[in-house]
Amino acid sequence: MSKFGSLYVEGDSFFHKMNPVVKTLMFIFWSITVFMYLDIRASLFLVALGSFLLYLSKIPYKIIKNLFLAVIIFNIINAIFIFIISPEFGTTLAGHKTVLIDLFGYQIYTESVMYVVVLSLKYMSLLPAAMIFIFTTYPSQFACSLNRIGIPYKFAYAFNLIFRYLPEVSIEFKTMAKAQAARGVTFGKDEPSFWRRVKNLFNIIIPLMNSALERIDAITVAMELRSFGKKRVRTWYNGVSFTWIDAMSLLIIITMFIFFIYIRCTLWKGFNYSLF
């Protein structure tokens, strides 16, 4: 994955062919489902299901690995913070205390440890849907499908523009940083004074903003010259249509969502850390 530029990964998996709007809905429903539970069974099931979907999406293993590593590091830092600041929150949620380890008078409770585990799994289960959405959706197709469901094309076109100009803006930023460095105004680690570094970093903003303002005017004029926004409808080069496979996927997603709400309301209420 390049650090700058589009994130789309070429491929022809099931999710690459899926309508971007269905993918957006899947992401939203998935997130709501994750938010509903604080239950190890639900989190484990969602992590497993998510991993399976990621496997289906054929996103390169390297990208998945990096993202999971980032979330694991985040979870470790989060867990340390929880143990420092509110070590007894898990026992409050569970309503009882069981001492797991006694470290010179500082007790670590089973409930606290399991709470951190459940929370970490919850964060991890949030990831797959976002990844599928980010890496298998081509920006132009997303813009087109937003337009197809009734969002004005002027608004939808913004997504095209963002990904079109992201690489240019980042190249410009790098060029400006190098130009400033050439005249001795750097913000890298080689600059000895900390405040000088901060000042130099903020100095780049002035040329960057000025060039952005000029760029906005130039692009606006170019687009208006080609009558952007004149007609009520427009056609799309990267058009996508709503197929019966999309309809079926949407039906499955909604059914599963309702099923999860039902389980939440009847069986798996509240905090639970035991598997059975």
Added chain:
Amino acid sequence: MSMEKYVFSFSTKMVVTVSIGAALYGVTSLVGIPIGPNTQIRPSIAILTLFSVYFGPVVGFLVGFIGHILTDMLAGWGMWLHWELVSGIFGFAAGLVFLFPGFNIKCGLYNKFHIIFLALMGVVGFLLGYALSGITDIILMGEPPSKVFFQVTVIFATNSFVFLFFSIPIVISFLFANRKNSSLEVEK
């Protein structure tokens, strides 16, 4: 240079402004000087403040919200919509100064009150945004309240500091630079 100001006009220019602003905010958010664990001084806050002040609260909100989603996607952290909303709320609050008839950054028109208002609104925007995302984290993720409170306080303090001591001077320098464009003065 025109004196007209639109808070929201569904024009080509607005679409382009939001797109370029979001791309710029998204990219510059990846750059920063670390000052502590997980905390950086980022120039992007100044970019967002400038876009809000130049184009108003609606553009500020969209640039902040979409740009922050972009940052998280580019950096590989997935999507955290309630944290990304903070940038949107901040952009909206900082853009409120745009509504004053006497304030126009394109022509360098301002007075002391506008700057104080901008400073106050920016801090209020961060306060509201982080309070909201903290509460969302407690309710939706089931995080411990005292830990979230600590986290939110630290982030709020750092960002407000960067906003007050680095972004506002840049806005003032833009106001100064643009003032030279007008050779006319109001006679009293």
